Amino acid sequence: MSKFYTLEEVAKHTAANDCWVIIENKIYDVSGFLDDHPGISGGKKVLLKASGKDATKQFQSFHSPSVLQKFGPELLIGHVGTAEDAQLAIEEERSNEEESEEIERGPLTVGIPFGDMVPFGDPMWYQDWYSPFYNESHRKVRKEVRAFVEKEIMPFTHVWDEAKKIPAEVFGKVAKAGLLASCCGVVPPEFITFRLPGGIEPEKFDAFHRLIVMDELSRCGSGGVTWGLMGGLGIGLPPVIHFGSKYLQEKVVPGCMSGEKFICLAITEPSGGSDVAGLQTEAKDMGDHYLVNGEKKWITNGVFADYFTVACRTGEPGFGGISFLLLERGMPGITTRQMNCSGVWPSGTAYITFEDVKVPKANLIGQENKGFKYIMYNFNSERLGIVVQANRFARVCIEESLKYAHKRKTFGKLLVDHPVIRNKFAHMIRQVEATHAWLEILIYQSMHMPEEIQPIRLGGPIALCKAQSTQTFEYCAREAAQIFGGLAYTRGGQGEKVERLYREVRAFAIPGGSEEIMLDLGVRQAVKVGAFMGAKM
Numbered sequence: 289m290s291k292f293y294t295l296e297e298v299a300k301h302t303a304a305n306d307c308w309v310i311i312e313n314k315i316y317d318v319s320g321f322l323d324d325h326p327g328i329s330g331g332k333k334v335l336l337k338a339s340g341k342d343a344t345k346q347f348q349s350f351h352s353p354s355v356l357q358k359f360g361p362e363l364l365i366g367h368v369g370t371a372e373d374a375q376l377a378i379e380e381e382r383s384n385e386e387e388s389e390e391i392e393r394g395p396l397t398v399g400i401p402f403g404d405m406v407p408f409g410d411p412m413w414y415q416d417w418y419s420p421f422y423n424e425s426h427r428k429v430r431k432e433v434r435a436f437v438e439k440e441i442m443p444f445t446h447v448w449d450e451a452k453k454i455p456a457e458v459f460g461k462v463a464k465a466g467l468l469a470s471c472c473g474v475v476p477p478e479f480i481t482f483r484l485p486g487g488i489e490p491e492k493f494d495a496f497h498r499l500i501v502m503d504e505l506s507r508c509g510s511g512g513v514t515w516g517l518m519g520g521l522g523i524g525l526p527p528v529i530h531f532g533s534k535y536l537q538e539k540v541v542p543g544c545m546s547g548e549k550f551i552c553l554a555i556t557e558p559s560g561g562s563d564v565a566g567l568q569t570e571a572k573d574m575g576d577h578y579l580v581n582g583e584k585k586w587i588t589n590g591v592f593a594d595y596f597t598v599a600c601r602t603g604e605p606g607f608g609g610i611s612f613l614l615l616e617r618g619m620p621g622i623t624t625r626q627m628n629c630s631g632v633w634p635s636g637t638a639y640i641t642f643e644d645v646k647v648p649k650a651n652l653i654g655q656e657n658k659g660f661k662y663i664m665y666n667f668n669s670e671r672l673g674i675v676v677q678a679n680r681f682a683r684v685c686i687e688e689s690l691k692y693a694h695k696r697k698t699f700g701k702l703l704v705d706h707p708v709i710r711n712k713f714a715h716m717i718r719q720v721e722a723t724h725a726w727l728e729i730l731i732y733q734s735m736h737m738p739e740e741i742q743p744i745r746l747g748g749p750i751a752l753c754k755a756q757s758t759q760t761f762e763y764c765a766r767e768a769a770q771i772f773g774g775l776a777y778t779r780g781g782q783g784e785k786v787e788r789l790y791r792e793v794r795a796f797a798i799p800g801g802s803e804e805i806m807l808d809l810g811v812r813q814a815v816k817v818g819a820f821m822g823a824k825m
Contacts, residue, residue, distance in 0.1 A: 354446060590637065632792055
């Protein structure tokens with residue numbers, strides 16, 4: 289039970305060795321934190337100046353809420369209140385233990401809302417709207433993943449991003465939470481190391497469960513963290529799972545599922561990305577092995593990957609001469625180096641060189657010269673993953689901006705009370721909600737449409753939705769930056785997420801197929817499919 293202190297009691301603690309401050313009605317003993325308070329936030333003196341008083345306004349003006357999430361639990365000593373408040377808290381706690389979890393419903397409530405209920409800060413079905421796509425199992429996954437992300441990911445996102453690295457132990461935690469197995473499509477049950485979120489059985493864990501996991505993880509507001517944890521895994525492992533031999537599956541999948549090993553997908557080259565048919569990395573048949581030579585660029589997780597799912601040329605020029613090989617970190621001739629990119633820093637984006645790398649024939653994934661088919665199969669899943677992340681990041685921009693607009697005043701009134709600001713929100717919201725609705729219907733099709741026709745029937749619409757999501761993300765990041773003003777131009781602080789996401793837009797608009805390629809592909813494929821199905825054009 290939390291202790292309660294009056295304002296008069298808090299006011300007595302103003303010394304360097306006995307320093308208390310109030311933030312949002314909670315009392316923190318920051319005596320041991322004075323020397324650690326960063327100079328950019330005012331250092332030791334600013335805390336001493338606020339000692340014994342309510343520093344909520346000053347804190348909110350210079351800090352992100354993640355600061356309290358990270359340091360607050362250790363510094364929290366009580367709440368502002370009286371003895372009567374303490375007694376009421378005891379009675380309330382006792383009542384909660386005796387009664388079942390019931391949420392008080394207002395006159396507009398038809399179900400059970402979830403989250404903070406910031407308008408459009410979460411998908412519609414979170415905010416007490418009916419949906420045909422979700423059931424109780426999806427609500428279980430949502431609740432469990434949100435709790436994990438808010439405790440284990442969000443408080444540390446900025447630190448990891450600035451360090452350009454996610455600590456090794458984090459991958460173990462994410463694996464034990466079942467998140468790694470959640471992002472790779474259908475994983476054979478024998479390879480799932482830990483229980484899936486919500487305790488859902490593997491055979492019942494569907495595409496909407498996966499959508500929820502990636503969407504909730506993306507609330508951290510960092511493409512570097514989402515890609516660092518799941519980027520390479522989510523696109524590098526599925527070819528092994530779906531097309532690899534039993535030998536390769538047993539060799540690679542368990543370690544990746546447990547967070548002890550890492551994998552990446554190596555397709556893009558210095559000479560081109562979207563033009564997969566023109567790739568130049570060569571795998572020469574040497575009898576009992578392949579000899580691989582070439583270069584790959586902008587490879588997510590490549591810096592720390594143990595395995596490389598590599599697209600290379602084993603046959604004639606064009607689509608028909610491409611194969612997938614599994615290369616391993618210990619093979620002589622593999623060199624990786626970190627690339628200096630505008631964003632997604634913790635994701636380990638790499639430039640990879642292969643020089644006379646001997647690869648056993650047993651490391652061929654699927655059939656020789658059938659690699660392009662596997663790449664196309666992989667693209668739909670990869671692009672849907674980009675849609676999920678980009679649209680949640682756009683939603684993060686809305687949520688962060690709406691919260692800020694309710695506390696920031698200009699010209700004597702709150703930002704949200706200015707019509708020009710509400711107009712910005714309106715355009716952000718309509719684009720995010722339209723994109724999310726399109727995403728859900730595409731997910732639904734991927735669950736029910738025969739797999740053999742999905743690359744043709746869904747490839748175009750998914751490509752268009754990918755472009756829609758990244759352009760929406762770019763629009764929302766820009767408008768959020770305008771609402772935050774100078775705070776969105778500074779790394780860290782209240783505008784932390786918006787500043788970072790604004791830098792990361794290009795990492796979603798280009799990889800997985802650039803917007804220009806996606807838009808053209810979507811129309812070309814729609815015309816072809818329409819003609820085949822009897823369209824009268």
